[in-house]
Amino acid sequence: xxxxxxxxxxxxxxxxxxxxxxxxxxxxxxxxxxxxxxxxxxxxxxxxxxxxxxxxxxxxxxxxxxxxxxxxxxxxxxxxxxxxxxxxxxxxxxxxxxxxxxxxxxxxxxxxxxxxxxxxxxxxxxxxxxxxxxxxxxxxxxxxxxxxxxxxxxxxxxxxxxxxxxxxxxxxxxxxxxxxxxxxxxxxxxxxxxxxxxxxxxxxxxxxxxxxxxxxxxxxxxxxxxxxxxxxxxxxxxxxxxxxxxxxxxxxxxxxxxxxxxxxxxxxxxxxxxxxxxxxxxxxxxxxxxxxxxxxxxxxxxxxxxxxxxxxxxxxxxxxxxxxxxxxxxxxxxxxxxxxxxxxxxxxxxxxxxxxxxxxxxxxxxxxxxxxxxxxxxxxxxxxxxxxxxxxxxxxxxxxxxxxxxxxxxxxxxxxxxxxxxxxxxxxxxxxxxxxxxxxxxxxxxxxxxxxxxxxxxxxxxxxxxxxxxxxxxxxxxxxxxxxxxxxxxxxxxxxxxxxxxxxxxxxxxxxxxxxxxxxxxxxxxxxxxxxxxxxxxxxxxxxxxxxxxxxxxxxxxxxxxxxxxxxxxxxxxxxxxxxxxxxxxxxxxxxxxxxxxxxxxxxxxxxxxxxxxxxxxxxxxxxxxxxxxxxxxxxxxxxxxxxxxxxxxxxxxxxxxxxxxxxxxxxxxxxxxxxxxxxxxxxxxxxxxxxxxxxxxxxxxxxxxxxxxx
Numbered sequence: 001x002x003x004x005x006x007x008x009x010x011x012x013x014x015x016x017x018x019x020x021x022x023x024x025x026x027x028x029x030x031x032x033x034x035x036x037x038x039x040x041x042x043x044x045x046x047x048x049x050x051x052x053x054x055x056x057x058x059x060x061x062x063x064x065x066x067x068x069x070x071x072x073x074x075x076x077x078x079x080x081x082x083x084x085x086x087x088x089x090x091x092x093x094x095x096x097x098x099x100x101x102x103x104x105x106x107x108x109x110x111x112x113x114x115x116x117x118x119x120x121x122x123x124x125x126x127x128x129x130x131x132x133x134x135x136x137x138x139x140x141x142x143x144x145x146x147x148x149x150x151x152x153x154x155x156x157x158x159x160x161x162x163x164x165x166x167x168x169x170x171x172x173x174x175x176x177x178x179x180x181x182x183x184x185x186x187x188x189x190x191x192x193x194x195x196x197x198x199x200x201x202x203x204x205x206x207x208x209x210x211x212x213x214x215x216x217x218x219x220x221x222x223x224x225x226x227x228x229x230x231x232x233x234x235x236x237x238x239x240x241x242x243x244x245x246x247x248x249x250x251x252x253x254x255x256x257x258x259x260x261x262x263x264x265x266x267x268x269x270x271x272x273x274x275x276x277x278x279x280x281x282x283x284x285x286x287x288x289x290x291x292x293x294x295x296x297x298x299x300x301x302x303x304x305x306x307x308x309x310x311x312x313x314x315x316x317x318x319x320x321x322x323x324x325x326x327x328x329x330x331x332x333x334x335x336x337x338x339x340x341x342x343x344x345x346x347x348x349x350x351x352x353x354x355x356x357x358x359x360x361x362x363x364x365x366x367x368x369x370x371x372x373x374x375x376x377x378x379x380x381x382x383x384x385x386x387x388x389x390x391x392x393x394x395x396x397x398x399x400x401x402x403x404x405x406x407x408x409x410x411x412x413x414x415x416x417x418x419x420x421x422x423x424x425x426x427x428x429x430x431x432x433x434x435x436x437x438x439x440x441x442x443x444x445x446x447x448x449x450x451x452x453x454x455x456x457x458x459x460x461x462x463x464x465x466x467x468x469x470x471x472x473x474x475x476x477x478x479x480x481x482x483x484x485x486x487x488x489x490x491x492x493x494x495x496x497x498x499x500x501x502x503x504x505x506x507x508x509x510x511x512x513x514x515x516x517x518x519x520x521x522x523x524x525x526x527x528x529x530x531x532x533x534x535x536x537x538x539x540x541x542x543x544x545x546x547x548x549x550x551x552x553x554x555x556x557x558x559x560x561x562x563x564x565x566x567x568x569x570x571x572x573x574x575x576x577x578x579x580x581x582x583x584x585x586x587x588x589x590x591x592x593x594x595x596x597x598x599x600x601x602x603x604x605x606x607x608x609x610x611x612x613x614x615x616x617x618x619x620x621x622x623x624x625x626x627x628x629x630x631x632x633x634x635x636x637x638x639x640x641x642x643x644x645x646x647x648x649x650x651x652x653x654x655x656x657x658x659x660x661x662x663x664x665x666x667x668x669x670x671x672x673x674x675x676x677x678x679x680x681x682x683x684x685x686x687x688x689x690x691x692x693x694x695x696x697x698x699x700x701x702x703x704x705x706x707x708x709x710x711x
Contacts, residue, residue: 031058031140031147036132036155037113039174042164043130043157047121052113052177053077053090053134053153062107063138063149065095067221067263070105070231073139077116080133080604084121091115094266094280099216103230106219108618113177120159130157174228182280184265187272192261192285193292199230199257201265201285202292203245208273214238215268216247222262229257241293261285325476329483342513364492368485370443375481381472396533400542403526404549404584410519413512417557443485533579534589535598536623537632541586548583552576596635596644601654603662606682613684615649615708620663620678622656628677631696640701647708649681683707 035054057063066074079087092114095106140149146617166174187208201218205211211461216238222229231281234250248263251257262284270276404576411417482489529547531539559572599605601618609616621628634640644651656663656676667673671680671691679692680702690707693700 014317023485023673029167031061032056032063032136032138032149032151034134034136034151034153036134036153037170037173038132038155038157039166039170040164041157041338042160043120044161044163045120045124045159047163048117048119049157049163050115050117050174051132051155052174053136054113054135055108055138055151056111057109057140061140062098062105062109062140062142063140065108065219066090066092066171067099067106067219068108068139069219070103075108075136075138078135078137079116079118080602081118082121082124082130082133083121083604083608085130086119088117088119091117091181093177094182094264095219097219106232108592113173113180115174115177115181118242124159126159126161128159130159131155132157175182179277180262182266182282183278185271185281185283186278188281190265190281190283190285192257192287194257194287194291194292195289197251197256198248199251199261199287200246200248201261202241203247207243209561210267210270210273210278213245213269213271216245218247218249218261218263220261220263220266222257229261230420231254238361244293246292249694257287260287305325321477322479325479326483326486329480330486361492362436364489366436366439367443367488367492368482370440371485372443374444376474379477396530398532399526399530400587400589401521403530403542404546404587406519406523406526407546407549408553410516410523411553411557413516413519415509415513415557416550417553417560492706523579532662534596535632537629537635538587538589540629545583545585548579549584552580552583555579596651597643598651598653601652603666605652609650610682610684615647615684616652616682617644617681618654618678618682620654620656620676620680622666622676624657625676627694631677631679634696634698634701637698640698640705643702643705647705649705681705681707 022425033056035056037052037054039050039052055063064070064074066076068074077087077090090483093108093112095108098105098107116134124130133151133152134154135152138151140147165171187206189204189206190201191204193199203213217236218230220230220232229252231252236250237244237248239248249257249261263282264280265283266280268279270278271281272278290522318668328411329525337466523546527539527542530542534542553576555572556576560569560576564572598619601620606616606618619628619631621632623629654660654663654666664674667676667678671678676695677694679696679701681690681692682692690704692704
């Protein structure tokens with residue numbers, strides 16, 4: 001039985017990375033593909049032309065409108081065009097309203113065709129090829145996970161004296177693409193009103209209007225800014241008022257609309273009689289004080305939510321959502337990030353096998369109490385501060401602490417050091433207290449690492465809970481916590497089940513050490529999350545900080561032992577604390593607001609900036625270049641940051657981590673070298689560039705920037 005048990009656990013250990021890799025797949029390109037489709041393959045000098053960027057989503061995947069609605073980010077384009085060409089802002093199709101991880105998002109699915117107008121240079125010559133390239137930055141999601149996706153596309157056009165007409169197929173395609181764009185209002189007039197704390201839009205039909213509208217939604221463009229004006233999570237109710245309709249809009253609690261309602265208003269049935277394609281109108285509606293017309297009938301189907309005031313129920317009853325909350329909590333036990341805690345608890349119950357029922361039950365209660373206390377704290381964090389679920393993982397400092405914590409905890413389980421009552425010689429009574437504290441702490445830890453996993457059953461319950469009054473929201477979070485802790489609570493009240501677990505023995509030490517690799521894997525995942533929040537130079541400091549954390553644990557485990565002399569123990573404890581603090585300080589995240597902003601280098605970008613008389617600083621660097629990483633530390637100097645900003649220097653990073661022929665050629669031709677680091681400053685008006693020393697200091701970079709004072 002023990003052999004089968006250990007074999008199953010080892011299989012679980014081996015499968016966990018695969019499960020986690022599946023959940024956090026890096027396959028961004030296949031989630032979204034792109035293609036440039038020009039309206040005409042020939043263009044004329046100086047005459048604007050239109051291209052469509054065909055974006056195709058994989059099945060069951062979606063990306064976001066320019067204003068995401070849900071937590072996420074809007075899709076953007078970055079064009080690479082010949083000199084003198086200029087790309088306009090994308091013209092986006094009318095989005096759809098949908099659920100994204102339990103939140104209301106403004107989404108796109110399937111195929112979409114945003115249009116972009118490009119103005120060519122007036123000096124291009126007939127017959128010249130015109131290469132176009134676009135890089136898309138999108139967040140592509142399904143029901144359980146989101147990944148940044150950066151597909152790209154290229155096309156080539158030809159210059160002629162006059163642009164050629166599109167062929168029949170292309171003409172039909174662009175007609176379809178333009179029909180999907182929000183248009184100027186026609187046959188309808190809209191007026192935005194404010195009545196105390198109430199906001200909305202009065203819809204007045206005119207000749208040619210479709211009078212059978214029932215599902216209407218307003219997509220606010222203000223969601224692009226930090227300050228929202230309309231809350232996307234709450235229902236928008238459509239009510240008829242005589243010959244007009246009134247769309248009631250829920251204002252954001254902290255940042256209600258100010259002067260106008262700007263965005264797209266959509267009717268699923270179409271705005272124009274006999275024309276279902278006319279779904280979206282682009283509006284900019286100044287707010288006027290006054291009451292809307294009195295409603296004669298209400299159509300709650302306009303947003304898929306009840307028109308009556310009250311919390312969002314997402315179409316489910318209270319009992320059903322509480323059930324989802326409980327099941328979601330149970331599912332969290334099998335999430336990859338909770339595996340390490342499961343291992344710790346299994347060890348605990350195995351050690352308790354054969355003990356009296358009261359002690360086992362107390363451990364179960366302590367674990368449950370730890371889970372509930374953490375869920376209550378998170379509930380207050382979410383409700384009072386208005387933070388999104390999993391927002392704790394948006395803090396670089398929080399993620400850093402978790403990374404270091406899991407590293408240290410893993411070393412503890414691997415046997416590098418021991419923290420326990422036997423190591424410090426405390427009595428039996430304190431040992432008992434420590435055991436219950438350990439169960440309580442395991443509950444806290446399980447909750448902290450479980451919440452970002454966002455199990456499918458959990459999302460609707462959490463979305464609903466945020467809209468509830470505080471007391472009811474706490475009830476939902478409590479039920480989720482009970483779901484998470486229920487398997488262990490059942491074990492604690494059923495001694496017969498505990499007896500089915502294998503007895504303590506020598507295998508436990510091997511099992512404990514094996515479980516340490518799950519903690520190391522979790523630390524690695526937290527390191528990956530942190531990598532998306534800090535720059536490469538700081539990430540290297542975090543890695544060195546991890547080495548110091550491991551060294552502190554080794555010093556503690558090697559010399560802070562009961563049989564060592566008191567002086568040795570004191571020295572070991574002091575030294576381990578000093579090294580531990582050094583590791584924390586080395587990896588401490590910088591102030592993101594004060595960080596320098598680097599742009600991607602390209603020869604075209606350098607040429608363009610220099611032609612505009614802009615000072616340019618280029619850092620040719622690579623991850624494998626140790627000197628480069630040392631050089632990057634000078635950019636943390638507040639004096640240097642101020643100097644770069646004072647002179648409005650554009651910072652370009654030429655990343656040579658992967659071979660780039662353009663960088664190789666530039667290094668040879670411009671700077672007569674093939675080695676990096678190379679740091680160069682282009683001074684407006686100067687014929688030659690200024691090449692900095694290989695090893696940077698605050699002094700020599702400041703000296704280079706002072707040359708800008710003389711120009």
